[in-house]
Amino acid sequence: MNKTKRSIFEAAIKVISQSGYNGATMDDIAISAGVAKGTLYYHFKSKEEIFKYVISEGVNVLIEEMNDVTQQESNPIDKLMALCKSQLRMVYRNKDLFKVIMSQLWGEELRQQELREIIKLYIMQIERYLKEAMEAGLLKKGETTFMAYTFFGALCSGAVYEIINEDQKEIDEIIENITTYILKGIQA
Structure with a gap:
């Protein structure tokens, strides 16, 4: 897993565990991972x-x-x-x-x-x-x-x-x- 995907992985876990699946947003995950929203969408479509x-x-x-x-x-x-x-x-x-x-x-x-x-x-x-x-x-x-x-x-x-x-x-x-x-x- 590359560094960016690792950051997204860890951020997604944190955001989903705090907000629940339905409450978590792509914006929240991108912010928590410290990546641009475009970078997030480059690696994951949804x-x-x-x-x-x-x-x-x-x-x-x-x-x-x-x-x-x-x-x-x-x-x-x-x-x-x-x-x-x-x-x-x-x-x-x-x-x-x-x-x-x-x-x-x-x-x-x-x-x-x-x-x-x-x-x-x-x-x-x-x-x-x-x-x-x-x-x-x-x-x-x-x-x-x-x-x-x-x-x-x-x-x-x-x-x-x-x-x-x-x-x-x-x-x-x-x-x-x-x-x-x-x-x-x-x-x-």
């Missing part, structure tokens, strides 16, 4: 195109980081733990991107449907690690697709908890609690 770029690049970064940290582990449970830690830390570092993604998951607009498809690719990566753990006998057998969505939901819940209570708990404590609850349950 706010919709910017949004798609932000989401696809943002989720690609999540998937790349997930792959990097999980490749360092051989045990499938350790891969899942590393995935949790990595993703929650990334959300912590990129709260505005997380807000943009979460705010646009629902709805029937084309951008929202496309976002769900991109998130689905991410969840399929989680499912792959769950299958590995099941095949290794480290997790009980179950419906891996639903488990992957549940796992993703728990990560999102942990991120929301961290955003709301950011000064009350250390991120490592939150990560430890989430991974324990996901992998070992909450039953006594």
Whole structure:
């Protein structure tokens, strides 16, 4: 990503997270990016195109980081733990991107449907690690697709908890609690 596109990417995340998709304007994004409106339109023809770029690049970064940290582990449970830690830390570092993604998951607009498809690719990566753990006998057998969505939901819940209570708990404590609850349950 070149310097100008990086500026637009970061500005779009900031503006959309603050104003919402409908409230964000091309003018606001250009001003925040420090570029002329013509430069913005040179790179992106519409706010919709910017949004798609932000989401696809943002989720690609999540998937790349997930792959990097999980490749360092051989045990499938350790891969899942590393995935949790990595993703929650990334959300912590990129709260505005997380807000943009979460705010646009629902709805029937084309951008929202496309976002769900991109998130689905991410969840399929989680499912792959769950299958590995099941095949290794480290997790009980179950419906891996639903488990992957549940796992993703728990990560999102942990991120929301961290955003709301950011000064009350250390991120490592939150990560430890989430991974324990996901992998070992909450039953006594």
